[in-house]
Each structure stands twice: as structure tokens, then as C-alpha cells.
Amino acid sequence: MGWFDKLKALFNLEINSPLINVNITRNSDNNVRGKEHFFDKEKKRLHINYDELSEEKKKDLAKIFRDKIDSGSEIFEDKTYILLKDLYDYQKSRGEDKKILDFFFPVIPKDDYEALEASLYLRKKFNERVDVRKLKEDIRRRFGDRGNNIANLCTAGYFEKFLIPLYNHSKDDFNKVYEVVISKSAMAIFVHSQMSDYEITQGLGKKIDLSKRYGLDFVHIHGIGERNILTVMRWIEEHKDSLDFFNKEIFEKEGIIIVELLL
Amino acid sequence: MNDNISLTFDSSLKKEVLSFFEKDVNEEGIIVEKNNPDQQVLSTDGQEVRIEEFGGIRKGSEVFIKNDLISLMRLSKQ
Numbered sequence: 001m002g003w004f005d006k007l008k009a010l011f012n013l014e015i016n017s018p019l020i021n022v023n024i025t026r027n028s029d030n031n032v033r034g035k036e037h038f039f040d041k042e043k044k045r046l047h048i049n050y051d052e053l054s055e056e057k058k059k060d061l062a063k064i065f066r067d068k069i070d071s072g073s074e075i076f077e078d079k080t081y082i083l084l085k086d087l088y089d090y091q092k093s094r095g096e097d098k099k100i101l102d103f104f105f106p107v108i109p110k111d112d113y114e115a116l117e118a119s120l121y122l123r124k125k126f127n128e129r130v131d132v133r134k135l136k137e138d139i140r141r142r143f144g145d146r147g148n149n150i151a152n153l154c155t156a157g158y159f160e161k162f163l164i165p166l167y168n169h170s171k172d173d174f175n176k177v178y179e180v181v182i183s184k185s186a187m188a189i190f191v192h193s194q195m196s197d198y199e200i201t202q203g204l205g206k207k208i209d210l211s212k213r214y215g216l217d218f219v220h221i222h223g224i225g226e227r228n229i230l231t232v233m234r235w236i237e238e239h240k241d242s243l244d245f246f247n248k249e250i251f252e253k254e255g256i257i258i259v260e261l262l263l
Numbered sequence: 264m265n266d267n268i269s270l271t272f273d274s275s276l277k278k279e280v281l282s283f284f285e286k287d288v289n290e291e292g293i294i295v296e297k298n299n300p301d302q303q304v305l306s307t308d309g310q311e312v313r314i315e316e317f318g319g320i321r322k323g324s325e326v327f328i329k330n331d332l333i334s335l336m337r338l339s340k341q
Contacts, residue, residue, distance in 0.1 A: 019268055020267070023271045026273060026275055065280065069284075075270045075271070076328070077319055079330070081269055081271045081319070083335055084338060084339060087338075091339055114336075121336070139332065139333070141331065142333045
């Protein structure tokens, strides 16, 4: 008898409709509050309410979990399963992202490649207007500031719009600037919600120095989201005099602002 | 994801699910063997697993799955 047959026997369940998931939940889940189980026909999910189970049933449920693992399968936290499933789907249909990954695979270090792969997924979710804070934090935790830079640069399109053309134009130039672009995010400053005006000014000064040193002829200031756009706009207004030294272009579209300073 | 029907649990039930497998969480928040608290469980890449990172268990000798993007991205390619 397989794990699901045992589960059905434990709860005397008769399910004749398609089922894709059994989720163990608690009384806090409105679907099952006060009930031992609930079958959501529409979502094809069976919810089991752990809080309503007798001690004996909890023991039997524990055995079913162990049986599932022993039979060569897996169990997942609900949110983890949803992310993993989405990643499986993403692997199958990466479209343009695959071309970017194929290009960089033989060109950049293995860890950078993995950070780029994760960043492309993050970018896809960002474009779908999903909250990507946890994904970004995962990249930063695993790859540090370097990973954070890769995520920022990737989201802003630097890999395909700047690094690929640079590599195709001159491998030497690419090799000369890649490290400084990735490790220090040389030609771009990404304004975030906790950044003070002083930090923006200091950060921009450093990026201008770095870019000039490595022969890059521009620096971009990026702001994503309404709050950051307002910060960038206000900062530009307050630093109008010093910015007059540069030729500058401002692009604003769909919740993103990019200020390009030509050096 | 071998079965047609997946078995999942809410985040709030992590400790209960760990107890199904005779696992516990030590004072530092790391998952350990209930009968031998000095022995930490290991993730797919051989690291300790903190309770907040716990995302599931895989076939074989109880390989613990972390719930971060990179661990899951690697798993999705296997």
C-alpha cells in the first residue's frame, strides 16, 4: 500500500476527483478551521488540519511522511514546493535567458554564472511584479556583495546590453573591466530606499572615479519603484549645479528611472 | 518531485515534521538528531541547516533541503 492509500485509509477518504497535492496545515488556515480535513476540488488539493488530529492520528501521519521518504520520494514545505515547481518550469522555458546563460557559461567564473542564473530568474519574477526581496536576499547571502551586484546589474540589463557587446567587440576590454564591473558595480549606482543623499553623492563620486580609471565613458544612476524614483529626482534637483558638468540623459519608464552621466 | 501527488506542510509545522523524523532544533536554531543533539543534519551541499532554512526532505538517507533560491535552483536541475 502506497503512502497516499495509507493516508486515505487513515481519514476514511474517498476521493474520485483529480488530486495534485496534500498539504498539512493548521487551524489558522480558514479552509480547514475546526475540521480534520478539507478537499478543495477546484485547486485539487487536500488539506489536513494537524491541530484537529488525535495523538494516534498524528503518529500515523508521521509514519506516512517517513514512508514517503523511504519509498524514494520527497516532502516539502509548501512555499518551498511552489518555488521549486516554478524553477522546474523556468528551466524548461528560459527563452532569451538561455541565450544569455549560454553566452556567459564559458566566459565568467562558475560562481558568477550561478549568481547570474539566479539573477535572471529574479529578473523574470521582478518583471512579473512579484515581490523579489527574499530571492534577492538569497543571492546576497550565498554570493555576498558580488552576488548583489550581479543581481542589480542583471535586473538593469547590463549583461546583455553592455557586457555581451563589449566581449564581442574586444575580449581584452571585457577582461579588463569585467572584474571591476562585477565586484564594484563600477558604472552604475543603484539607489535603494535606505540610501541617504550623502550616500548617493559619495557612491556616485566613487563610481565616476572607477569608471574613468577603467576607460568607461558613462555612469548610470538607477532607481526602481516610486519611492526610489522620487529620491533620485529630488537628488538630481538638489545637485543640479554639480551635475551641470556632465552631459546627462534621464530615462523614466514603468516604475524605473535611469540617469546617464556621460564622463 | 517523483510522485504525481506532492506532500507538503505549512511553514508553521516545521518542528512537528522534523519530529516525525526524530529530529530536533538546538538552542542555536540548527537542526540536529533528537537522540544525539551533537549531530547536525546536513543539506544537499553538506551544510548545517537552520530551522528557518528548512524546506523539505529528500529520498535516500534523509537529505535535508534548504529553502533558498540557489539550493532549489540546483535541485531543479537534478
